[in-house]
Amino acid sequence: MNNMIYCGIDPGLRGGITIINEKKELLSTNIMPTLKLLNKKTSLIDAVKVVSILSTYKPAFVVIEQQHSMPHQGVASSFTIGKNYGILIGILETLNIQYKIVYSKTWQKYFFKYMPDNLDSKQ
Numbered sequence: 001m002n003n004m005i006y007c008g009i010d011p012g013l014r015g016g017i018t019i020i021n022e023k024k025e026l027l028s029t030n031i032m033p034t035l036k037l038l039n040k041k042t043s044l045i046d047a048v049k050v051v052s053i054l055s056t057y058k059p060a061f062v063v064i065e066q067q068h069s070m071p072h073q074g075v076a077s078s079f080t081i082g083k084n085y086g087i088l089i090g091i092l093e094t095l096n097i098q099y100k101i102v103y104s105k106t107w108q109k110y111f112f113k114y115m116p117d118n119l120d121s122k123q
Contacts, residue, residue: 007059007097011067011088012081013043017050019057027057045084050091062092062099 004022009015012032019028033049054062067085092099 004061005057005059007054007057007062009062009064009088011045011065011085013045013084015065017053019053019059028053042080044080045087047087047091050088051095054091054095054097059097062097063102064088064092064099066101066103 005027006020006022008018008020010017010032013034015032017028017030017032018026020026030053033046033053034043035046036043067081089099
Protein backbone atom coordinates (compact mmCIF):
# COMPACT_ATOMS: atom_id res chain seq x y z
CA MET A 1 0.00 0.00 0.00
CA ASN A 2 1.25 3.46 -0.89
CA ASN A 3 2.02 5.88 1.88
CA MET A 4 -0.59 8.68 1.82
CA ILE A 5 0.70 12.24 1.69
CA TYR A 6 -1.02 15.18 3.41
CA CYS A 7 -0.45 18.91 3.27
CA GLY A 8 -1.18 21.87 5.52
CA ILE A 9 -1.20 25.40 4.13
CA ASP A 10 -1.06 28.71 5.98
CA PRO A 11 -1.95 31.01 3.05
CA GLY A 12 -0.44 34.20 4.46
CA LEU A 13 2.48 35.86 2.73
CA ARG A 14 4.49 34.87 5.80
CA GLY A 15 2.76 31.48 5.91
CA GLY A 16 3.93 28.20 4.57
CA ILE A 17 3.28 24.78 3.14
CA THR A 18 4.04 21.63 5.13
CA ILE A 19 3.94 18.08 3.78
CA ILE A 20 3.66 14.96 5.96
CA ASN A 21 2.95 11.31 5.35
CA GLU A 22 0.40 9.07 7.09
CA LYS A 23 3.02 8.11 9.67
CA LYS A 24 3.16 11.83 10.59
CA GLU A 25 6.72 12.04 9.30
CA LEU A 26 7.70 15.48 8.08
CA LEU A 27 8.57 15.41 4.39
CA SER A 28 8.86 19.10 3.56
CA THR A 29 8.38 22.57 5.00
CA ASN A 30 8.29 25.59 2.76
CA ILE A 31 7.98 29.28 3.47
CA MET A 32 5.15 30.56 1.28
CA PRO A 33 6.76 31.38 -2.08
CA THR A 34 6.00 34.95 -3.12
CA LEU A 35 6.65 37.37 -5.95
CA LYS A 36 7.36 41.04 -5.33
CA LEU A 37 5.32 43.11 -7.77
CA LEU A 38 7.29 45.67 -9.75
CA ASN A 39 6.88 49.23 -8.47
CA LYS A 40 4.56 47.98 -5.71
CA LYS A 41 4.89 47.50 -1.99
CA THR A 42 2.83 44.32 -2.06
CA SER A 43 3.64 40.73 -2.95
CA LEU A 44 1.59 37.90 -4.37
CA ILE A 45 1.86 34.17 -3.89
CA ASP A 46 4.11 32.58 -6.52
CA ALA A 47 1.58 30.18 -8.06
CA VAL A 48 4.20 28.40 -10.20
CA LYS A 49 6.29 27.47 -7.16
CA VAL A 50 3.22 26.39 -5.18
CA VAL A 51 2.17 24.14 -8.08
CA SER A 52 5.70 22.73 -8.19
CA ILE A 53 5.64 21.88 -4.47
CA LEU A 54 2.21 20.24 -4.65
CA SER A 55 3.04 18.40 -7.89
CA THR A 56 6.25 17.03 -6.39
CA TYR A 57 4.52 15.48 -3.38
CA LYS A 58 1.03 14.89 -4.81
CA PRO A 59 -0.86 15.14 -1.52
CA ALA A 60 -4.08 13.15 -1.22
CA PHE A 61 -5.59 15.83 1.00
CA VAL A 62 -4.84 19.43 1.98
CA VAL A 63 -5.94 21.44 4.99
CA ILE A 64 -5.88 25.18 4.30
CA GLU A 65 -6.44 27.94 6.83
CA GLN A 66 -9.49 30.14 6.28
CA GLN A 67 -8.61 33.74 5.45
CA HIS A 68 -10.75 36.77 6.18
CA SER A 69 -10.41 40.48 6.75
CA MET A 70 -9.58 41.66 10.25
CA PRO A 71 -10.93 44.66 12.15
CA HIS A 72 -8.94 47.84 11.45
CA GLN A 73 -7.25 46.19 8.47
CA GLY A 74 -6.88 48.35 5.39
CA VAL A 75 -8.87 47.76 2.24
CA ALA A 76 -5.76 47.10 0.14
CA SER A 77 -4.36 44.48 2.50
CA SER A 78 -7.77 42.79 2.79
CA PHE A 79 -7.91 42.63 -1.00
CA THR A 80 -4.39 41.16 -1.18
CA ILE A 81 -5.24 38.50 1.42
CA GLY A 82 -8.36 37.54 -0.53
CA LYS A 83 -6.48 37.45 -3.83
CA ASN A 84 -3.73 35.20 -2.45
CA TYR A 85 -6.26 32.92 -0.78
CA GLY A 86 -8.14 32.65 -4.07
CA ILE A 87 -4.93 31.79 -5.91
CA LEU A 88 -4.33 28.87 -3.53
CA ILE A 89 -7.91 27.57 -3.76
CA GLY A 90 -7.67 27.84 -7.55
CA ILE A 91 -4.45 25.81 -7.55
CA LEU A 92 -6.02 23.08 -5.41
CA GLU A 93 -9.10 22.97 -7.64
CA THR A 94 -7.01 22.91 -10.83
CA LEU A 95 -4.79 20.09 -9.54
CA ASN A 96 -7.94 18.24 -8.39
CA ILE A 97 -6.64 17.95 -4.83
CA GLN A 98 -9.24 17.43 -2.12
CA TYR A 99 -9.07 20.03 0.61
CA LYS A 100 -10.75 21.26 3.75
CA ILE A 101 -10.86 24.86 4.91
CA VAL A 102 -10.32 25.28 8.66
CA TYR A 103 -10.32 28.29 10.94
CA SER A 104 -7.01 29.09 12.62
CA LYS A 105 -8.54 28.55 16.08
CA THR A 106 -9.54 25.01 15.04
CA TRP A 107 -6.07 23.80 14.13
CA GLN A 108 -4.40 25.81 16.91
CA LYS A 109 -6.65 24.24 19.53
CA TYR A 110 -5.73 20.77 18.29
CA PHE A 111 -1.98 21.25 17.85
CA PHE A 112 -1.22 23.52 20.78
CA LYS A 113 -2.63 21.05 23.29
CA TYR A 114 0.37 18.82 22.47
CA MET A 115 2.95 21.61 22.75
CA PRO A 116 5.12 21.78 25.87
CA ASP A 117 4.14 24.56 28.29
CA ASN A 118 7.66 25.95 28.34
CA LEU A 119 7.98 26.39 24.57
CA ASP A 120 8.27 30.16 24.85
CA SER A 121 10.76 30.14 27.70
CA LYS A 122 14.36 31.04 26.90
CA GLN A 123 16.83 28.24 27.35
